[in-house]
Amino acid sequence: MLVLQESGERLTTKYAATHYNNAYEFGWDKTDPYQKSGAFELKPWQVTFDGLCAQPGTFDLDDLMGMPFSHLEERIYDFRCVEAWSMVIPYNGRPLGDILKVVEPLGSARYVSFTSVLRPEQMPGQASAFSTLDWPYVEA
Numbered sequence: 001m002l003v004l005q006e007s008g009e010r011l012t013t014k015y016a017a018t019h020y021n022n023a024y025e026f027g028w029d030k031t032d033p034y035q036k037s038g039a040f041e042l043k044p045w046q047v048t049f050d051g052l053c054a055q056p057g058t059f060d061l062d063d064l065m066g067m068p069f070s071h072l073e074e075r076i077y078d079f080r081c082v083e084a085w086s087m088v089i090p091y092n093g094r095p096l097g098d099i100l101k102v103v104e105p106l107g108s109a110r111y112v113s114f115t116s117v118l119r120p121e122q123m124p125g126q127a128s129a130f131s132t133l134d135w136p137y138v139e140a
Helices: 014-019 032-036 061-066 096-103
Strands: 046-049 057-060 073-080 086-093
Touching (some): 014 032
Antiparallel strands (some): 046 057, 073 086
């Protein structure tokens, strides 16, 4: 295991990170994401920016990865769940601020809202009659 320089914590094993987590799109049990995500297709993966921006648009994964000004950010996140479990997970991704520069938010824009994908045929938790969440999920 990799020991983190600053905190001395160890990265969570890939097995633990992929076999015990919350992804209610796939189901309510901690093992559902691992067991039921095999049908999920990463492509097409599109992100749409609209609303209070000068250059609204839709970008696919290749567009986002190919943005020349963006850099790939590497971080370590220490997740602490209210259910009394935690994981230390590496993350690689593009800074949202770089992507927002492309769509040019207007001065009147104050918030970013995120809406999840809705694919109940690939994400069985979205099709469950027992789900207490509304799909697609919106984080505003």
